[in-house]
Amino acid sequence: MSNRAPAVQARDLTKTYPGGVTALRGMDLTVESGTVFGLLGPNGAGKSTTVKILTTLARPDSGTATVAGHDVLDHPDRVRRAIGVVAQKSGADPVATGRENLRLQARLHGLRGAPLRERVDALLDRFRLTDAADRQVRGYSGGMLRRLDVALGLVHRPEVLFLDEPTTGLDPEARAAMWDEIARLAGEEGLTVLLTTHHLEEADRLAAHIAVVDRGRVVVQGTPHALKGELRGDAVHMELREPVGEAGRTLLSGALTALPGVYEAFFDGRRVSVRAEDGAAAVPALLAALERAGAGVASATVARPSLDDVYLRYVGRRYAEAEAEAAATDGTAGLTLAGGAR
Template identity: 60%
Template sequence: MQHAIEAKGLVKTYGKGAKAVRALSGVGFAVPRGTVFGLLGPNGAGKSTTTKIFTTLSTPDSGTAVVAGLDVAKEPGRVRHAIGYVPQKPCFDPTATGRENLTLQGHVYGMSGSDIRTRGDQLLERFGLADAANRITKTWSGGMQRKLDVALALMHRPQVLFLDEPTTGLDPEARADMWAEISGVTQADGVTVLLTTHYLEEADQLADRLVIIDRGQVVAEGTPEELKGGLEGDAVQVELADPSQQEAAHRAVAAVRGVGEITADGARLHARVGNGAATLPGLLAALDGAGVAPASLTVARPSLDDVYLRHAGRSFHSADRAGLAGATQTEVEVSTAARRTASGRQQ
């Protein structure tokens, strides 16, 4: 069984010398044909860089990328015919109608006139865009425009589809709609989909398998169920009113019976417990005894957020913010503190 997508030891550095930024440090994974594979990670984790390498936009410093049996570095021309790509940013032409967009795309791939018409009709119909097909796309809703981006990428019947954050910026309704379309793609056309996202629920919902990427490395891989199943019990989150009490709180929580691993993330402590409801009274009493006042206390079933926290040593949202802000000073401190905690735990 050949894989539709295969990455081995991908390394990519942007810039040179002191300013060099390591975007990928040895990413590897394999995607079986006809499945949806998720690349989950916060902003700046290396998801887009990975996608750019597979879509021939960028070349890795080392490592190999194989799509549909073709080595991306050796046969970029053939790879381009085999793949469809939906970039993070909208890529339709706003001054053209939906049909004109699809027609130009078909011509670019050397499709015949009649094939362009039938395939265009088919895609417009399937994505619910047929009624708007002859209107200028500038006037379409955001959800329709994004669906057109996906339709454009499917025009030439690619074997592999790359979706880079396909639902970022969409309202919840349009997002749910898009999720249904993406699931349909693998079923209707047998296309293999590589999906990058920083929405945990999106990966949970769509991906047959996924990898979690953090700071240019794969930190976990499996089906969403496997990843969540690796975590036992419930997740308890303690938000401290005073962040300086973090260490005292850490000690107090650790002493409570039934508490497993603890991760500190700024003013928040995340603890794994066997049974949330049963542990809570003892936990509150321990915090009270240590003179720590919690601002809030929550108990939840494990989510991918907890999986991420466990493998990356920081909560997904703080990592996402750090990535967005280009890692400003305070956030770097927070994340290095989190990393210290994480490595301390491993020892």
């Protein structure tokens, strides 16, 4: 862990939007300098609202926050000079070229003459956009546009870069390329990156430290490795032939956790998930216990614990279920600003 002061620190942030939509219910965050920190949660969990507050685009109802050592409420101008922001929706001018977009962003941050040209050329090269630099942005692929968005956010060499769902809408190849870029920003350049994502794999691969966010609060945080390591043994997932009611789930849970070497049991519709000391060895006993209790099993799989299992343990429902829940309601709006905060 770094001996420097945290790059981002938030304490007990709350936010309720007009109409009574509560986005944050006491958000606490500490992001160490020079790391990639992941805010992981389904759409509507409060990730984008948190980023809005940290980037001075919204005010909390209560709580405090500092970014790069500056209070977001007392010194918003200082915060804006210290950060770069890449929103979910690109802020690049589609009828301007990539070079023109970068030049405009550089001028907004006070660069002129040779320093401006050098910075723009360096970013075009860094993000492999030199060949497309003088083409209109509306002709860029999704991956090229996202690379340009990140370049715009880095024009003024910020201390902290906020990436709000940076790979949404990208194909697998472009997503993997963006992951490599983000990893290099922290690893080679020492930049602090706060990444919001609803992709489990993205958080697992990129973030040195993650906070799992659900319904406006952090439910657990730590390194992906440590969080998965807290779940002893293997994850065994079984699909029942028929769903069971509340009374049935209580009965089945008791039958399963009574088996030697079997820990917590969770139910999600017809899916049953348990943790076992030795998953493969436990499967026959688990199947037999379910059959004795009158619950037929259609399939069973064994895997090492994943972030989905972490989410299930701490939130009480699967990640896909939380995403479906969020899709059925109106989430808070994402950021509308791209590039360095202005």
